[in-house]
Amino acid sequence: MPNANRHTDSRLNIEENVPLAPFTTLRIGGPARFLIGARTLRELQEALRFAQQVHLPFCILGGGSNLLVSDEGFPGVAIRLLMNRVTRSGGMVQVQSGFDLTALVHRTVAWGLSGLESLAGIPGTVGGAVRGNAGAYGGSIGDAVATVSVVDTATLKTVTLRRDECTFGYRASRFKGDTRLIVVGTLLALTPGDPEEIGAKVAQTLAKREAKQLSCDQSAGSFFMNPIVDDAELISQFEEDQGGRCRECRIPAGWLIDRAGLRDLRVGGAAVSHRHANYLVNTGSATAADMVQLARLVRKEVQVKLGVVLKEEVSPLGVVI
Template identity: 30%
Template sequence: MQLNVLKNYPLSELTTFKIGGAARFYVKAESTDSVYDSIDFAKQHGVPFYVLGGGSNLLVSDKGYDGVIIHMSNTETETRTDGESVYKTCGAGVVWDNFVSECVNENLFGVECLSGIPGTVGASPVQNIGAYGQSVDNLISEVTALDATTGDIVKFSNADCKFSYRKSFFNSEGFGQYIIVSVKYILKRTGKPNVKYHDLEKYFLKNANITLQEVRTAILKIREYKGMLQMEGFRGFKCAGSFFKNPVVSAAHFDNISDIINAAASARNWYWPIANSSEVKVSAACLIENCFGKGFRTGRVGLSPNHTLAIVNYDDATFDEVMDFAKQIEDTVYERFKVTLDREVQILR
């Protein structure tokens, strides 16, 4: 096939951070064949490649990227019903929230709490995206990927994906080798909306008759209030959503952290014991807020005034300014709590 390769392609407008230089080469990949050909092009020119989805979890260097950007843009979809289960297979380039909206409009249960998450379908298994009591590890039936080393198409079952908190086979052992081209999800035709998360319980005040559309509307309003929404018609910030993951600590370490947090008397719902484990997941936002407070700012970079997990590009900040600010957050949290914050945002340079 004829590959349309663009040179010196600006990347800043392809990310929600709105930061970054140009890519040496850029391909809009609208099919599996174009993905394969893009990889072959990169090999022929002796340069690396990077697979880009919605750019919502990415910070790009101002120096740009000296390789091939493969922009996943395949948007084919297929729906199959089997009793109470509905199987939806989506191309990696499908906008995630469009998929969620479609499911909610069709009154399909299982994905409603993942409304408003930016990015594309192809990224959902990589990060095992989750929010408000739901995550895709409970929805994914199969992932189809291209093996970049062999050119083979490989199908992964749910178990093959090795899902855990914000982690999967695709961002660990398989990182860089497998490019996701489509994902198959299982939705249910009957059920009850998931409103167990504390923000939703507070929003609905334990109303028993809640529709999927009402849950979606609530999620969008909550995410907008927190400044985590990247959708037209809603208020948002130039950021990549949650910059850091919630850390998991031992029970003994948690007790030390708890003493500090409780002494400050400034947090509720900030930790989640892990089932069948002595470990505890702790809110990174709570730790950061305890050190800095919402809206803390240094020059053109700062924390969101609504949610401390979001680092915001307030005024045409540079890549280095964001990285320096992130390190300041990490160093201070470690000094106070002895917790290392892992970055959820991917860095491209």
């Protein structure tokens, strides 16, 4: 067994055998062999060095709002990003990864800066949002990004990438595909405006989310991505049902899951939410195994009944969905 204290003389707080469930919104997951909260860039680099020294893999935790952790936990070093400084110069906002996204949206309202209004209410950290290009109502964080700073875990050096080097797409970015890169901060280019108007837009976003009950407890938000559908008949059924056009031929996964008759479907303590069919919720006693089984069942039924393949949006840690 590696001994935590032998490998570092810093003030890193290294905890051993810590259950990860409380660090996720799903409240699921076994223990991490080691857990380190990185409050500074230097602590992150030390935590990564520690993982190298004990020859264990590492993983990154932001707010845990998009994570499904295995029941066996993580047999390595889990690093929580807690760096949370934010500074502003004119319309440019430099923010570290551990800053809470919704708190950032409220901060920009106070500063009279527009550009993040549609992101209000999305849980998690700024780093997690950049990595998954989080978004809602047609806007994504990548739209506001000027640069992203990352630590390259191969060299432990910090590199700053321009937005056009980040390959942002629908719930996608370069960082999602390349786990060697840890997002440590981002520079956002926002537009000065009237704080009252910006605040009103944020309030509208929050009201829309509230009306759709998007703050549902013990979920990871949308479990599956909204797929691009090429079945014209299905698209027209969707448009007729919703009274509107679908965006870029993407149909909400929740609508498809509902259409396949899977609302309220359960496996053990995991269930398809009644309120929002793309939320798979932990009703209290769900294991990761229950969640995986439910997700696979949902995917299979949607494919068999509607001919559409769903891909998970949630990030699995130690599980295969």
